[in-house]
Amino acid sequence: MEDIQMDTSSPTESSSEVNFNADEEKTQESRAAAGVCYCGKERNLNIVELLCATCARWVHESCVSYQLGKGKLLPFITNYVFVCKSCSASGLESFRKSQATISQMCHCAIANMQQTAAREGRRQIQFSKDKEIIPYIEQYWEAMTTMPRRLTQSWYSTVQRSLVKDVQTLFTYEEHSEHGSMYGLFHQDLRIIKPNYEGMSKSGALRLTDDGYTQAALSKNNRQKRKFPGTDSGPTGKKGRPSSDVAANVKLPPHGYPLEHPFNKDGYRYILAEPDPHAPFRQEFDESSDWAGKPIPGWLYRTLVPHSVLLALHDRAPQLKISEDRLAVTGERGYCMVRATHSVNRGCWYFEITIEEMPEGAATRLGWGREYGNLQAPLGYDKFGYSWRSRKGTKFTESHGKHYSEAYVEGDTLGFLIELPEETALDYLPNTFKDRPLVKFKSHLYYEDKDKITETLKNLHILQGSRIEFFKNGQSQGVAFEDIYAGSYFPAISIHKSATVSVNFGPAFKYPEVLGDRKAKGMHDRVEELITEQCLADTLYLTEHDGRLRLDNMGI
Structure with a gap:
């Protein structure tokens, strides 16, 4: 023995x-x-x-x-x-x-x-x-x-x-x-x-x-050797084998978003979920030992709303390199795009971008984009984005370029303002996704949602009085776009080759006078608004489905 x-x-x-x-x-x-x-x-x-x-x-x-x-x-x-x-x-x-x-x-x-x-x-x-x-x-x-x-x-x-x-x-x-x-x-x-x-x-x-x-x-x-994002394979045991502690292998991300995650791709989008403590039968579900291996009801979870505006790790082209603080991005080869974590759908909003490096042959197209914009294309390639290009100062939407301003170069700080008048008959609450399936990836749960590009294109309509204005080192370059399509717009960055830009969502803007002059809010103010709206949307869903959300209905 x-x-x-x-x-x-x-x-x-x-x-x-x-x-x-x-x-x-x-x-x-x-x-x-x-x-x-x-x-x-x-x-x-x-x-x-x-x-x-x-x-x-x-x-x-x-x-x-x-x-x-x-x-x-x-x-x-x-x-x-x-x-x-x-x-x-x-x-x-x-x-x-x-x-x-x-x-x-x-x-x-x-x-x-x-x-x-x-x-x-x-x-x-x-x-x-x-x-x-x-x-x-x-x-x-x-x-x-x-x-x-x-x-x-x-x-x-x-x-x-x-x-x-x-x-x-x-x-x-x-x-x-x-x-x-x-x-x-x-x-x-x-x-x-x-x-x-x-x-x-x-x-x-x-x-x-x-x-x-x-x-x-x-x-x-x-002390271990320094590791760069994406290179850590997790803790190991004897002879380099993965640790037997499964929980220890969970990637603990900066700013609350997993370093390893499913990227949004053609046809599907992935929304990080967290347990909803207000969902009915939450305690019964937690104490149950019968649900192992079975689908988890989506209504027991809720969309995780980030507590600060950052560049999205999941809503980007994978080849883009995001800094550890998620406030800078470097491109690689052809045009590709990243969006921010928060969008706006009404009101007047502002953020800034500084051109940190612009090597010869590199270029950027920066501005505002919607969730269905193609991440493997420049911003302004389709109907879902409006951009300002570094070369010649051209403005773009639907792949049509028009002269707008002088070019911007390395060292310039650019301002991006969007104004979206409120439509009285429109419901602005975000989707709860509680009726969507949950999928597990690297110890995290995500809602899986199908893209609705065709339906969205069919329902596009002009928002009268809306406009986008760009600023260069605090000076307005004039209104770039007027009467744009209604919808939710994200700060968006697309880069050609190896340019590097940093983003400032507030509150410490380099040119804060723009906020007062245009009666605008910094993107950082969107955080508390979105948390409130998401909480209200989740509460309405649970109220409207009261009595129908039961664990026994899920076969658990």
Whole structure:
């Protein structure tokens, strides 16, 4: 039989990893007034909850922005580090599960069996080592730890040693004539089970800052080589194999959008989704174990609205290179395009672009475009865009160019203003996509929506009084387009060859006087508007379909 050695007495194990220290509890409570999930609902011991290392907020797994995977985690695990999106510098949650000790796995198993018994109306607080604890660990091994599953049963003796060693600190013990050795939890309150971030900090796994706990930086000897966006293949284990921790392989993006994502393409568009805490039967769905492998109802999720205006990673030609802060873009070869994350459909709006580099032979066409504009073509190629070209200052729409101004060159800062009068009879609320199917890509969920180009072209109509005006270094170049097609317009950039431009959506514009002169708003003001509109649209959908949105209708 294989001789397996397992360390059951590491510095951060047992009474340090599963922490019940009263002083530390008070310290956690005295930090930020936390404890409640983003959704505003109280804790739910029947589902996985994660404790933020910085603000001590408990977050339901179903409220995390990306998919950790059903069955990949269990309630009451303590071998992880989690930072909520409110505390994370990236704007998205950070999660890393580590290898659990056998003592932690035993503690997790007993806690889950005790909660299951309570949910079923039974009071059971002690469990058989041989008939219940070990079989439970066997069943949920991968959900408890990143340690590879043992092929022999030699680890059974390690369970025995771990349970006995921590009696009166973590576990209680009783010998039963029929069931043999019975173990329970020394502290019966399951709500106090949590990772010991203070102990991890003392061991060097975490670093305490003025803002709370953050993951410690790599030491000088362990510092990895610098990696560029798109080159990181994720954490690896022995011999370069992918880490067994599935959640650790999730790309944690800057500004809350995945670095790996499905690109919009001909015929289909992909909209990043997040759990909707206000959807009916949300809690029942989270607690259900019957939906694994089945389609997730789209109405349980909602469109994720970015909290700042940036260049879209998904709504661009793949060959374009977006900077890490998503406020600059470099072209490659022929004309191709990127749009911003936010669009406008009424009112007067403004943003700026600075030409950072314009090598010989390169060119740009910049301006405003709609969602169905061809990303592998210059802006203004079709009826969905209006652009201003660097060469000769030509303006373009529907591939027709007309002289507009002098050329603009490297170093110039350009202003882009659009005015869209409001149509009283038009519904401006965005689509909820709650009736669309959800598809999974790289641990994130997206709504898949079919393009409606033919229908949109057929319904195009002129918006009387609308106009687009361009500015060069604060000076108006005159009205470029009047009475344009009605619709939602995105700031859009198309680049030929290797030009580089940076974009400024506000509020610190280089030429802010344009806003006052034209009574316009900066694109940054669109963020709160869109969040409000999206929330209203989602609420209306749930209200209109009240009584018809049921889990049993989905075969779950």
